[in-house]
Amino acid sequence: xxxHELFHTLHQLSRQLxxxxxxxxxxFGLFNAQWAVIFVLNKRGSLTQKELCDYLFVEAPPMTxxxxxxxxxxxxxxxxxxxxxxxxxxxxxxxxxxxxxxENAVNKVNQGLLKHFPSASQEELSKLQKSWLHQLL
Amino acid sequence: xxxHELFHTLHQLSRQLxxxxxxxxxxFGLFNAQWAVIFVLNKRGSLTQKELCDYLFVEAPPMTxxxxxxxxxxxxxxxxxxxxxxxxxxxxxxxxxxxxxxENAVNKVNQGLLKHFPSASQEELSKLQKSWLHQLL
DNA sequence: ACAAATTAATTACCTAGGTAACTATATTCC
DNA sequence: GGAATATAGTTACCTAGGTAATTAATTTGT
Numbered sequence: 001x002x003x004h005e006l007f008h009t010l011h012q013l014s015r016q017l018x019x020x021x022x023x024x025x026x027x028f029g030l031f032n033a034q035w036a037v038i039f040v041l042n043k044r045g046s047l048t049q050k051e052l053c054d055y056l057f058v059e060a061p062p063m064t065x066x067x068x069x070x071x072x073x074x075x076x077x078x079x080x081x082x083x084x085x086x087x088x089x090x091x092x093x094x095x096x097x098x099x100x101x102x103e104n105a106v107n108k109v110n111q112g113l114l115k116h117f118p119s120a121s122q123e124e125l126s127k128l129q130k131s132w133l134h135q136l137l
Numbered sequence: 138x139x140x141h142e143l144f145h146t147l148h149q150l151s152r153q154l155x156x157x158x159x160x161x162x163x164x165f166g167l168f169n170a171q172w173a174v175i176f177v178l179n180k181r182g183s184l185t186q187k188e189l190c191d192y193l194f195v196e197a198p199p200m201t202x203x204x205x206x207x208x209x210x211x212x213x214x215x216x217x218x219x220x221x222x223x224x225x226x227x228x229x230x231x232x233x234x235x236x237x238x239x240e241n242a243v244n245k246v247n248q249g250l251l252k253h254f255p256s257a258s259q260e261e262l263s264k265l266q267k268s269w270l271h272q273l274l
Numbered sequence: 275a276c277a278a279a280t281t282a283a284t285t286a287c288c289t290a291g292g293t294a295a296c297t298a299t300a301t302t303c304c
Numbered sequence: 305g306g307a308a309t310a311t312a313g314t315t316a317c318c319t320a321g322g323t324a325a326t327t328a329a330t331t332t333g334t
Contacts, residue, residue, distance in 0.1 A: 003247040004176065006259060007154055009266045012194050015152035017144055019322075022289085027268050033290060039141065050312060057149050062291045064314060085299045085312040108138040116272045122143060123294090125265045126256055129146045135253045136153050156292075159319085170320060187282060199321045201284060206319090222282040222329050 017113065024109035028102055029073065033058075033066045035106065038075065038091065042099055046090040048081065154250065161246035165239055166210065170195075170203045172243065175212065175228065179236055183227040185218065 015110065022032050030038075040055055046053070053063050067089055070076035075095035078087040091099070114122060158169050167175075177192055178184065184192070190200050204226055207213035212232035215224040228236070251259060 002263070003244075003251055005208055006251075006263045007158075007247065008173070009157075009263065009270055010147070010154065011151050013266055013270045013273075014148050015194070015321075016270065017147065018290090020273075021144075021320085023276060024185075027252075031289060036145070039154075048312080053312095056179075057152070058290090060313065061293085061315080062289095066290085068314095074203065081312095083300070083312085103242075105329075113273065114140055114143075117269050121265055121268070122140075124261065125269070126139070126143045126146065127142065128262045128265070129150055131258070132254050132262070133150045136250065152291075155320090159292085168319060185282080190282095195320090196322060198285080198320095198323085199284065203320085220282085220330070224283070 016104055020109060021106065023030055024105050025102075028098070028105065030102065033062070033130055035077075035102070037070065037089075038061075038095065038099070038102070041076070041089065041091045042096075042103075046079070046088045048086045049088070052089060091129055157246060157250055158243065161242050162239075165235070165242065167239065168200070170274075171207055171212075174200075174203055174207065174226075175232065175236070175239070177214070178226065178228045179233075183216070183225045185223045185225055187223070189226060201272070 017034050025031060025035055031049055036056055037052060037118070040052060044055075049060065049063055049067060052058075052067075053060055056063070067076060067078070071078060075092055075098075077092055078089055080086070083090050155169050162168060162172055173193055177189060181192075186197065186200055186204060189195075189204075190197055192210070193200070204213060204215070208215060212229055212235075213222055213226055215226055217223070218225050248257060
């Protein structure tokens, strides 16, 4: 019964990566969860909070909090939709200006984390993870 | 640059598994992090909190909290060591009595989570994860 | 032998993410 | 058209895990 070990290793790996990313984002006053939102908004433009939740597979309450912190920092604005329940979230000019710098830092740390992990292994790992995840959902 | 995707999938996978485990533990009034401690204590007997931290790669403060909850529930006791700074943590009779039931529930949910994921893939995934994790530490 | 440095555990405070309950707006269904 | 239902977002409260600072006990170094 080594399923325990599999789960344990996965959990630890996830935590280590999160910690390293947070460390790299610290100089910019950003955290992991905020970066995830910023990254998606930069790629997709304007999204409702529901759409962000669905995309990132996160429940609504933590998303509300993450967005509120980003609003307070001036990196995101909430625009009321035609459907008045919805809030369309988008990056501010300030965030768009700083984005390349952030992405650069993130890419650099990601590259460092993968440096000694062969790209064939990365491919294989990515494939296995996606396959398992899709079965779970 | 699909490192983003690799990290994102890993993070989500970890969260999904944690959620499923928590769901399975709910009837017993236990949570994921508590189970990790109980599992190790059952295997290893008595350990100091420091040893538990090292084994589970968790910082001391969250470990203190997890143990305090287990003490309150009557599943764990803290025995002062010869080195008076240390606290040796061990399962209570109550916990030892209930352990098989808990393990059974956990094994069942783990089995369910891995059901449609071929065991060759499990092996491969486990190998890749461990290899990457050891490079990071 | 005693001052300085180290270590185990705790406390306070932060982010991350989960559920349950609530509010306000939209949609459905007689 | 109006009552019932569903949906988007928020609030309150829980566990999980991180850092920084604190306390008490032990070990080191002179």
